[in-house]
Amino acid sequence: MTDPAIAAHGLRKSYGDKVVLDGIDLAAGEGTVFSLLGPNGAGKTTAVKILSTLISPDPASGEIRVGGHDLATTPQAVRAAIGVTGQFSAVDGLITGEENMLLMADLHHLPKREGRRVAAELLERFDLTEAAKKPASTYSGGMKRRLDIAMTLVGSPRIIFLDEPTTGLDPRSRHTMWQIIRELVSDGVTVFLTTQYLEEADELADRIAVLSDGRIAAEGTAEELKRLIPGGHVRLRFTDPAAYHSAASALPEATRNDEALALQIPSDGSQRELRSLLDRLDTAGIEADELTVHTPDLDDVFFALTGSTNVPAQPNQPNQPKETAR
Numbered sequence: 001m002t003d004p005a006i007a008a009h010g011l012r013k014s015y016g017d018k019v020v021l022d023g024i025d026l027a028a029g030e031g032t033v034f035s036l037l038g039p040n041g042a043g044k045t046t047a048v049k050i051l052s053t054l055i056s057p058d059p060a061s062g063e064i065r066v067g068g069h070d071l072a073t074t075p076q077a078v079r080a081a082i083g084v085t086g087q088f089s090a091v092d093g094l095i096t097g098e099e100n101m102l103l104m105a106d107l108h109h110l111p112k113r114e115g116r117r118v119a120a121e122l123l124e125r126f127d128l129t130e131a132a133k134k135p136a137s138t139y140s141g142g143m144k145r146r147l148d149i150a151m152t153l154v155g156s157p158r159i160i161f162l163d164e165p166t167t168g169l170d171p172r173s174r175h176t177m178w179q180i181i182r183e184l185v186s187d188g189v190t191v192f193l194t195t196q197y198l199e200e201a202d203e204l205a206d207r208i209a210v211l212s213d214g215r216i217a218a219e220g221t222a223e224e225l226k227r228l229i230p231g232g233h234v235r236l237r238f239t240d241p242a243a244y245h246s247a248a249s250a251l252p253e254a255t256r257n258d259e260a261l262a263l264q265i266p267s268d269g270s271q272r273e274l275r276s277l278l279d280r281l282d283t284a285g286i287e288a289d290e291l292t293v294h295t296p297d298l299d300d301v302f303f304a305l306t307g308s309t310n311v312p313a314q315p316n317q318p319n320q321p322k323e324t325a326r
Contacts, residue, residue: 003068005030005159005190006051010062013046013055020046021057022214028192028207030158033185035193035201037298038211039306044194045086047211048163051192052084067159083152083160090151091144093137097128100136100147104154115154122150126180142173149180159190166200178203198298208298210305217305222298229296229304232269234277236288237262243286250284251277269295 006028013021020043028034036044049055051066053075064071067081091100098119105115123132126146131139136147145165152160162181166174174197181191181204195201201208202222209219218225237260238244244261248254254263267273274293281288 006066008064012058012061019214024216031188032206033191033204035205035208042211048161052161083157085148085152086163091136091147097147098132104151108155126150161192163194202298212306225301226296229300232295234265234267235292237290239289247286269293
């Protein structure tokens with residue numbers, strides 16, 4: 001990865017005897033979404049606070065660069081290049097949405113006219129124009145989160161840290177937030193995302209790092225991480241016992257379920273392996289009544305890499321099946 005927007009080497013943070021981050025390496029390319037996953041308490045928010053200059057890393061940490069600036073020697077330059085939206089909204093509920101935006105414009109030392117223009121444009125972009133004159137305390141959770149990100153964008157940062165930005169949002173608001181993140185990235189903004197929603201990382205992230213016990217357990221694209229975990233298979237189901245037994249003979253590596261008349265064959269779900277399996281069935285003159293493919297998902301990756309017995313919080317929607325009928 002050339003010229004990453006965020007690069008940290010040997011990032012360490014301890015509080016007394018408790019090691020929170022144990023020498024982790026992170027790199028996020030420009031104009032991409034980098035997602036940091038991990039159980040609650042794994043150190044995700046600590047990493048964000050260090051990279052956004054809110055707290056200092058341990059002296060033993062290696063070089064950390066954000067937006068091309070050295071975090072240790074030019075923290076002010078880092079702050080000028082970034083925006084941060086945390087789990088808890090920075091919106092002031094006692095004033096209106098527009099006043100929140102204008103306050104941010106003042107903090108960024110924008111001229112009055114420029115500040116009003118930027119505020120109006122962002123309120124429109126985030127569909128908050130009609131509510132702009134209302135106290136922010138009257139906003140829904142999704143509206144507050146949109147206003148929070150709009151406030152973050154007042155200074156036109158090229159790097160944005162989103163620390164669990166959709167926590168507590170309903171499914172519709174969560175999907176709206178996903179679209180906002182995609183639009184930011186399409187504009188060339190780099191997004192460093194921490195989330196407790198595995199589906200969210202799968203949907204948005206160009207690269208994902210899994211944090212466990214203060215270390216990076218694995219890093220890669222969602223598909224690369226899924227390939228780390230065994231357990232992929234193809235399931236064939238039959239209604240004709242004779243066809244089932246013929247298939248079992250033709251596929252000796254399959255695990256049999258005589259009661260269900262089903263066979264399970266290890267597979268990575270690739271087109272090549274599926275074609276090979278279907279060719280073997282065709283050669284034997286066998287046709288299955290149902291074929292389903294199971295591939296590991298990020299839930300499987302998360303549990304395998306973190307050893308967690310606690311199910312991460314998931315969006316309030318029906319669970320998506322891991323098997324795809326063919």
